[in-house]
Amino acid sequence: MTGTLLQVEKIEVVYKRVITAVQGVTLAVPERQIVALLGTNGAGKTTTLRAISGFLGIDDARVTEGRIAFQGEAVENRPPHEIAGRGVVLVPEREKVFPNLTVAENLIAPVPRAASKAEQRRQEEIVFHFFPRLAELRARIGGLLSGGERQMLAIAAALMCRPQLLLIDELSLGLAPVVVGDLARRLIAIRDELGIAILLVEQSAATALEIADYAYVMENGRVVLDGDRARLKGHQDVQEFYLGQSGGTGGERRSYRDVKQYRRSRRWYG
């Protein structure tokens, strides 16, 4: 039985002291596991991720209730560089690389945790082992990379911080399915070889359920469903709403809105 790396307990996040974005979200990331956080736009996935990574203070938001514990220590409302120092590193959804720095500079600009020059070089080698393409692009400016290369660089730069928990906001957004599949395989390799846990926020449930060991589904700032991969894949609601498979009741097409309201009121909030 592996221990729990990150424990989020009933957190509530409030923007500008009035707008509640996330309410009573509880989730756990065990060591060496890939956990996915699914949900539609505005479900509160990114806010949850920001709460964990300490991004909130900059947006005038706070965790007003609940607890976020990393390795047993409370980290809610701490500044982002401190949380990064503890080993929780975020790959943001947009603007994930420094556009005017070269690939090599992007990799060394982060502040690694107490790393000497030699350790840093070794870290760089590890990163190039997972992303050999980046070694070829060393001198390229970050702003000139393709979407997939950027995502690679962002993950690689995050790895340079020697994280224990990698938070990835939208792995698949805007990328071709081939690229996503490739990245997903690398994430599994990173998890297996480095023993890093990954919390993955995704709109694409199909992608996430391919690689995640466990998943949470969020709606309107709450977790409405959770379970391991097999359970969610087999779950009827997830199949209908997120995987786009028909419910199989008679075969007639129903309006998405009807389905959603019916399901929401009856089963998820019940």
Added chain:
Amino acid sequence: MQLFVNIVVLASIYALIACGYVLIYRVSRVLNLAHGELMMLGAYAVLATASLFSGHPVMALVAAVVLSLVVGVLVYVFLMRKMTGEMVLAAILTTVALGILIRGIVVLVWSAQQQYPAQALGLPNPSLVLPGGGHISMWSAVLVGTNVFVYTALLGFLRFGRWGMRMRAAGQNPLLAAQRGINLHGVYALAWSLSTLTGALAGILMALDSGLTATMPVIGLKAFPAALVGGLDSLVGALVGALIVAAAEVLLIYYVDPLLSDVVPFLVLVAMLIVRPWGLFGTREELDRV
């Protein structure tokens, strides 16, 4: 020849001041409109340290420079830090208020009379004759040398230094920088301290050369077009901009009318804003692909 010397000296003054604007703008997108006042404060600090370390002019100068560095950090910690996350305009207005405050304090403490820090330190200011027949005062020569040194050091630091790289990174994307473990407050404080340091160097050397009154911020304001012409986020741009503005100013004074002196930098600025609003070397827009 004398004309050339004048241009170089004036360009050095503008460039040394302008790099302060650039440093702060580059990392935090804030225009420090109190830069001229902070520069003046550094110059007046020499008067204070001169009486403190009487008989040790070098000590006094070093103390004044260190003092202005501390002032820069204090300004950030107690004033600008509160402004992070607020609108950039709010931060800029804060610097305006700071400038007014400093001007008031300076007049209160040191009066509006002309002061001569060089005399207070007991330092001479001989005129040197250059090989080509031009004259340059000793302190002007020191200023030119300081300017060369400051720019070499800054460019090297930003290019190869770890904290320099972090400053560049933070300037491009503060959120991402913070998440990569870069301490933003550290970076901003560094930018402010470097900026007031270089500003104070300019102020001190100018005051040693030609005396000091409470109208010094005007020169700081005249250096602002130099920074803008070059592009606000480019150090090389500030250097070139300073050269252009200084050349225009010296030549127009010489050939047209000395009264134009205060107007020329802004004429150049207006011309530049019409043709190329982002400056010669400035970033037009972020390189971006979605």
